[in-house]
Amino acid sequence: xxxxxxxxxxxxxxxxxxxxxxxxxxxxxxxxxxxxxxxxxxxxxxxxxxxxxxxxxxxxxxxxxxxxxxxxxxxxxxxxxxxxxxxxxxxxxxxxxxxxxxxxxxxxxxxxxxxxxxxxx
Amino acid sequence: xxxxxxxxxxxxxxxxxxxxxxxxxxxxxxxxxxxxxxxxxxxxxxxxxxxxxxxxxxxxxxxxxxxxxxxxxxxxxxxxxxxxxxxxxxxxxxxxxxxxxxxxxxxxxxxxxxxxxxxxxxxxxxxxxxxxxxxxxxxxxxxxxxxxxxxxxxxxxxxxxxxxxxxxxxxxxxxxxxxxxxxxxxxxxxxxxxxxxxxxxxxxxxxxxxxxxxxxxxxxxxxxxxxxxxxxxxxxxxxxxxxxxxxxxxxxxxxxxxxxxxxxxxxxxxxxxxxxxxxxxxxxxxxxxxxxxxxxxxxxxxxxxxxxxxxxxxxxxxxxxxxxxxxxxxxxxxxxxxxxxxxxxxxxxxxxxxxxxxxxxxxxxxxxxxxxxxxxxxxxxxxxxxxxxxxxxxxxxxxxxxxxxxxxxxxxxxxxxxxxxx
Ligand SMILES: Cc1cc2nc3c(=O)[nH]c(=O)nc-3n(C[C@H](O)[C@H](O)[C@H](O)COP(=O)(O)OP(=O)(O)OC[C@H]3O[C@@H](n4cnc5c(N)ncnc54)[C@H](O)[C@@H]3O)c2cc1C
Ligand code: SF4
Numbered sequence: 038x039x040x041x042x043x044x045x046x047x048x049x050x051x052x053x054x055x056x057x058x059x060x061x062x063x064x065x066x067x068x069x070x071x072x073x074x075x076x077x078x079x080x081x082x083x084x085x086x087x088x089x090x091x092x093x094x095x096x097x098x099x100x101x102x103x104x105x106x107x108x109x110x111x112x113x114x115x116x117x118x119x120x121x122x123x124x125x126x127x128x129x130x131x132x133x134x135x136x137x138x139x140x141x142x143x144x145x146x147x148x149x150x151x152x153x154x155x156x157x158x
Numbered sequence: 159x160x161x162x163x164x165x166x167x168x169x170x171x172x173x174x175x176x177x178x179x180x181x182x183x184x185x186x187x188x189x190x191x192x193x194x195x196x197x198x199x200x201x202x203x204x205x206x207x208x209x210x211x212x213x214x215x216x217x218x219x220x221x222x223x224x225x226x227x228x229x230x231x232x233x234x235x236x237x238x239x240x241x242x243x244x245x246x247x248x249x250x251x252x253x254x255x256x257x258x259x260x261x262x263x264x265x266x267x268x269x270x271x272x273x274x275x276x277x278x279x280x281x282x283x284x285x286x287x288x289x290x291x292x293x294x295x296x297x298x299x300x301x302x303x304x305x306x307x308x309x310x311x312x313x314x315x316x317x318x319x320x321x322x323x324x325x326x327x328x329x330x331x332x333x334x335x336x337x338x339x340x341x342x343x344x345x346x347x348x349x350x351x352x353x354x355x356x357x358x359x360x361x362x363x364x365x366x367x368x369x370x371x372x373x374x375x376x377x378x379x380x381x382x383x384x385x386x387x388x389x390x391x392x393x394x395x396x397x398x399x400x401x402x403x404x405x406x407x408x409x410x411x412x413x414x415x416x417x418x419x420x421x422x423x424x425x426x427x428x429x430x431x432x433x434x435x436x437x438x439x440x441x442x443x444x445x446x447x448x449x450x451x452x453x454x455x456x457x458x459x460x461x462x463x464x465x466x467x468x469x470x471x472x473x474x475x476x477x478x479x480x481x482x483x484x485x486x487x488x489x490x491x492x493x494x495x496x497x498x499x500x501x502x503x504x505x506x507x508x509x510x511x512x513x514x515x516x517x518x519x520x521x522x523x524x525x526x527x528x529x530x531x532x533x534x535x536x537x538x539x540x541x542x543x544x545x546x547x548x549x550x551x552x553x554x555x556x557x558x559x560x561x562x563x564x565x566x567x568x569x570x571x572x573x574x575x576x577x578x579x580x
Contacts, residue, residue: 043356044352044355044356044360045352046352046353046356046357048352048547048548049351049352049548049549049550049552049553050352050547050548051352051355070547087357087361088207088217089333090205090206090207090219091205091333091334092205092305092308094308100306101306101307101308102305102306102307102308104205104219104220104221104305106205106207106219113361116333116361117333120333120334124334134221134222134225152205152218152219152221152222153202153221153222153225154225
């Protein structure tokens, strides 16, 4: 039996959760005050995901960089691979919110999209 | 120079939402003055997501959230001037501002909306001993450098203060390849959101040391090491608990203060608790026709509340212009007082005639309270007693007052908001 300690992010209570697992399957969650904590813990130990936000270098734009995000969450252990692709990318102005700047970033199947507008100069 | 009914000082989320609301309330003579070269305020540098869950029911990044409002301002044809610094607001609501094209100019406004936002507490107020070498930044300055200019201030980082901007920057610099060694927080609790502690520190194995402060900064020209120590209940360092970290950067994230130099010189009455103006139910200051909203009024943690508050300020400014000054000499105000753990309320007085059917009163608590009650008294009678599982200084609380309820209490003089153990 395996045990994992987590802090619930569902509300400011920040309950200390203990998840017990057997062969990769969750067998129990304790320490949560409400169901939200239970749901969070099960997802977090089996398949933790995050949105990654950063910036991408721009050419011919009225700004040096454009802010970007992954269009949906990516697996947590891919964060640094995603960052590597983002840091290597450049985009050409003009850029509009929602424009896809990188497709299938780090093989996750998720694209990286612009979160602000950059005018061409 | 053209004249305008409503001049809005600041083009951040507060100024933008106030402008949109004023326009939608029927006023066509609105001008936004912004000292930066673009609209959107501080949100332009907050590139992480988590904004707008309340307003748009989706998680946006700062620039996306700002753009939703910028777009409305553009679509509604609301006028604005960029690179324009407001220098003075006179008690008669004459606004003096300056930019390259127009030089110095004045606008005799009928109503003014203060939306200047806040800035970070300067380092001077922190009393850290040692030299003043390069490599010390406020977390907000670092955020601007990394996210707007694409410049990394350093590679090995110590952060003092666990406010949200510091936590966000711990993650941001880690993602860009820096090593964040520790976040030290003077208080026994973090001022930041739980979510940020988990997703910005725990995710990357960055330690958070509560009840710790910086006691030494080494390096003559540039920071080379920082020493932190545990503090006792008196917040004084305990000898023998020092830990030294080699680093090239120290970020300070020690809270925000409303930016109110202009308000003060206009004669606006200020609250010593919030460092923002004292306002009534209409978010109007002691100067009739001068309104305040957003971080200049009190520091918010959720931009959604900023937008909602600013909308009310915009609507009330239009009402004021249409109806004129509605205060008479012998008018009764109901005072709202904050005691026993509640630090302040916004607003802090109510004119019952002008009050809308429902009024949101926001406040903050001074400590962490578990399983305590938010109580509201009408004079000596307790009319609300709500148990909350947790309240913390980092999270804004609110109660909603009903006009009908206030009216039932004839002769009501004072409403008190307090935290009670039972
Ligand atoms: C450094 C920093 C980082 C932040 N990061 C986050 C974050 O990551 N997440 C989060 O939820 N919240 C963050 N906040 C809080 C955030 O500021 C608010 O949620 C929101 O932006 C407040 O809106 P506002 O319009 O009141 O203020 P601001 O966005 O600060 O807008 C005020 C505007 O007024 C302008 N102005 C000020 N004085 C004058 C003058 N004299 N003349 C003309 N214009 C003037 C300023 O240039 C600015 O554009 C941060 C705040 C700061 C200070
Ligand atoms: S388990 Fe429930 S009460 Fe506890 S932190 Fe999570 S959401 Fe809040």
